[in-house]
Amino acid sequence: MNSCAPQLLEHPKPLPSAFAPAAPVSRCRELAVGVIGPGRVGSALLDQLRAAQPRLQREGRVRLRLCGVVASKRMWLDCDDAELNSRHGGAQVWRPNDLDAFAAHVRGVEPRDALLIDCSASDAVASRYPAWLAAGLHVVTPNKLAGSGALERWQAIRAASAASGARFRYEATVCAGLPVVQTLRDLLDTGDELIAAEGMFSGTLAWLCNRHDGSRPFSALVHEAHALGYTEPDPRDDLSGMDVARKLVILAREAGWALSLDDVAVESLVPAALASLSRDDFLERMEELDAPMAARLAEARAEGGVLRHVAHLDARGRASVRLAVLPADHAFAHSRLTDNVVQFTTRRYCDNPLLVQGPGAGPEVTAAGIFADLLRIAESLEVRA
Amino acid sequence: MNSCAPQLLEHPKPLPSAFAPAAPVSRCRELAVGVIGPGRVGSALLDQLRAAQPRLQREGRVRLRLCGVVASKRMWLDCDDAELNSRHGGAQVWRPNDLDAFAAHVRGVEPRDALLIDCSASDAVASRYPAWLAAGLHVVTPNKLAGSGALERWQAIRAASAASGARFRYEATVCAGLPVVQTLRDLLDTGDELIAAEGMFSGTLAWLCNRHDGSRPFSALVHEAHALGYTEPDPRDDLSGMDVARKLVILAREAGWALSLDDVAVESLVPAALASLSRDDFLERMEELDAPMAARLAEARAEGGVLRHVAHLDARGRASVRLAVLPADHAFAHSRLTDNVVQFTTRRYCDNPLLVQGPGAGPEVTAAGIFADLLRIAESLEVRA
Structure with a gap:
C-alpha cells in the first residue's frame, strides 16, 4: 500500500526527452528541473509534467526545462557536457558522488531558477538538501527522511532555505497528494x-x-x-x-x-x-x-x-x-x-x-502532490527578461 | 449559520490605524491593501492582518500597507487626500461612486502591488472587478456574486485578469476557510x-x-x-x-x-x-x-x-x-x-x-480563507527595490 515510498529503480522506459519547447512566450517564468529517482513516482511525475507543459506555457505560468534525470545506475542530462561525459567515459554511468555534479548541472552557469525533485527514498540524497538550498536550488520531495530524520539536519535545511530564499516543499511526504501540509x-x-x-x-x-x-x-x-x-x-x-x-x-x-x-x-x-x-x-x-x-x-x-x-x-x-x-x-x-x-x-x-x-498513496497522486509544490514555487519566481 | 455572507456594516470600532511599520527589511515584497466592507468578516480579517503583520515582515515574506477601508457610509484612507476630502467636506462620507476613487487611492500613483479585498455582499462592488483587474489591482473576495452571477461578467473578470496579470482569488466563497477552491x-x-x-x-x-x-x-x-x-x-x-x-x-x-x-x-x-x-x-x-x-x-x-x-x-x-x-x-x-x-x-x-x-462558516475562518488568498498573491509578487 505504501506506494508513496518511492524506490530508486532503473528507468524502465527509454530515457526521457526534454519537454518539447512550445511557441516562445515573452516574459514567462522559467524553471530548470532535475529529477532524482525515476521510479514509479518519478516516472509518473515526468509523465504529468510532460503532459502539462504546453498548457502551462500557453497560460504564461511557467516554462519548465527538464535538465536531467538521475537513476540508481545512470544519469541522463539534457546536454553534452564534455567534462561530465569524460568523467564517465561517455557512458553516463551514475555514481553516488555524481549527485552534486548533477545539481550543478541543473543549477546552470548563468543565473536561473532551478529545482531538484528528490523521488528517491535515499538518506544520502536528503543529506544534500542543505547544500543545494544554500546554493539557491529549490528542493521538492516526497522523501520523508529529511522531514522526519535528525533534527539538526532539518534545522540546517530550514536555515539554508531562509538564507538563500530557495524553497523546500514536501506536501507529498504526508498522505501523498492530499492537501495536508499546505493546509496546516x-x-x-x-x-x-x-x-x-x-x-x-x-x-x-x-x-x-x-x-x-x-x-x-x-x-x-x-x-x-x-x-x-x-x-x-x-x-x-x-x-x-x-x-x-x-x-x-x-x-x-x-x-x-x-x-x-x-x-x-x-x-x-x-x-x-x-x-x-x-x-x-x-x-x-x-x-x-x-x-x-x-x-x-x-x-x-x-x-x-x-x-x-x-x-x-x-x-x-x-x-x-x-x-x-x-x-x-x-x-x-x-x-x-x-x-x-x-x-x-x-x-x-x-x-x-x-x-x-x-x-494517501499511489504513484499518480503522489506525483500530483509534488507537481503542486512545483507550481507553488513557479508562481513565486521572478519573471526574467 | 451562513455567516460567511458578509454584510456592509458601520465599522463598530474606531477606524483602524495603518499597520505599524516594523524595522525596515531590505528587499521585502510590499502589498498595498484596501478593504471594502468592514462587517463581521472584514473586521475579523483586519484583526488577523494586524496581528500577523510583524511576523510576516520579520520572515521577509510581505510588508502589508493598509491604505483604506470602505464601510457603507464612510471611508477611511491612510493619507490626507485633499481632493477626496474636499469632495466630502472632510467628513469622509462614503458614496457608492467613490469606490473607484478608493480603488485609485489603493492602487497609488507610483507603480506598486495593490489588492482590493471585497468583504461586501454587494453586486455593485462585484461589477467593478473587471475594471479593477484590468487596471492591475488584485482582487480577493468571499463575495459569491461574481463567481455565481452572470457568465459574461465572470468571463470579463477572467479576461481582465489574464490580460493584466492581476490575480482574482475567492477561496472563501465556498465553505469559508476550508481548502476547497485551491484543492480543486x-x-x-x-x-x-x-x-x-x-x-x-x-x-x-x-x-x-x-x-x-x-x-x-x-x-x-x-x-x-x-x-x-x-x-x-x-x-x-x-x-x-x-x-x-x-x-x-x-x-x-x-x-x-x-x-x-x-x-x-x-x-x-x-x-x-x-x-x-x-x-x-x-x-x-x-x-x-x-x-x-x-x-x-x-x-x-x-x-x-x-x-x-x-x-x-x-x-x-x-x-x-x-x-x-x-x-x-x-x-x-x-x-x-x-x-x-x-x-x-x-x-x-x-x-x-x-x-x-x-x-464552513463564521467570521474568523472566512477571514482566514481570504488571508490565505492574500498570502498566495503576496508570494507571487516581484520583489521591488
Missing part, C-alpha cells in the same frame, strides 16, 4: 494555532483495521493485503507504525514543534519475537499476530467501540501512533477502506476540526 | 480531471437534516436554528438552496464548465405558497413545512437510508441541489452537526474521492 501551513500562516493533529496516515493499516471484524484471523488479512500489493514487500514496514510516525514528525515540525522520531510513542503491531526475523521467516510465523490482535478487537467491542490505528499529536508535546478504541460514531470509524484521514484541531477549528480524507 | 485548482493544474463534485455546502441545512429524526417537527428545528443564529435572518435564504447553488456554480466554473445559476436544478425546501410572504408571516406559517418534510423522512427510512441536503455536479453537465436519500454508511451520513463536506471525484481519485470536511 495556511492555518498557521493566517494566525491560527494548532491544538492537535490526528489521523490514520496509513492506508494499509486502515484497510487492515477496517477488515478486521473477527471473521478471519488478522494474519490472513495481512497475507491478503500483501498479495494485493497493499503492503510494503516486508509487511513489517507497515505494521511497525514507523512510517506513520515519520508523517507525524513532519506535521509536528511544520507546526514549529521540535519533535523527533524518538519522541513518538509508537506501538508496533509486530511482536518483539518476530521483529528481527528474516522476511520469509516472518511471513511464515505471522499467525503469532492473531491472538494479540483478536484480544484487542474483543476489548474494543466490549467497550462498544471500534479498533483503529491512530496517530495523535498535540500542543502539549504528546505524540503517539497506536491501536486505539474509538466510539462507533467517530469520524475515523467510517472511513472508506484504504483512505487516509487527517484532522486538525486548532484555535479556530476547535469544536469541529478540519478534516481531509482520501487515498 | 491544484487537481486540475496538475492534469487531473474532475468527474464529479458533491457535498453538503450549507452548515445550516446539514444541522437541520442531522437533527431531523422525527422526534420534533421540522419547523421547530428551524425555529431553534433561527434563535441560535444558525440561519440567515430570513431562514428562507438557507432553505431555498440558492446559496448552496451559488457555491456549486463557482466550483463548476473553476473546473472550466460554463455553468450558470439557472442551470442548477434547485429543490427549495420552502413551499411555493410561503415563498413570497413577508418574513414574519413566513415564520408564523412555518409549520406548513412539517408535513412534506416528515413524508420525505419516512421515505428515506423506508429505504433504510438517511435524508441529507446534497449538492451535485458532474462532467456530464448535471448540477443539482436537493434533498437526497443516502445509504446509512455514506460519508455524508456521519458528518458532525454543522459541518460542510466537499468531495471531488476525479480521474485520479476515482474509487475513493478526495474529501474535505469542517465548519
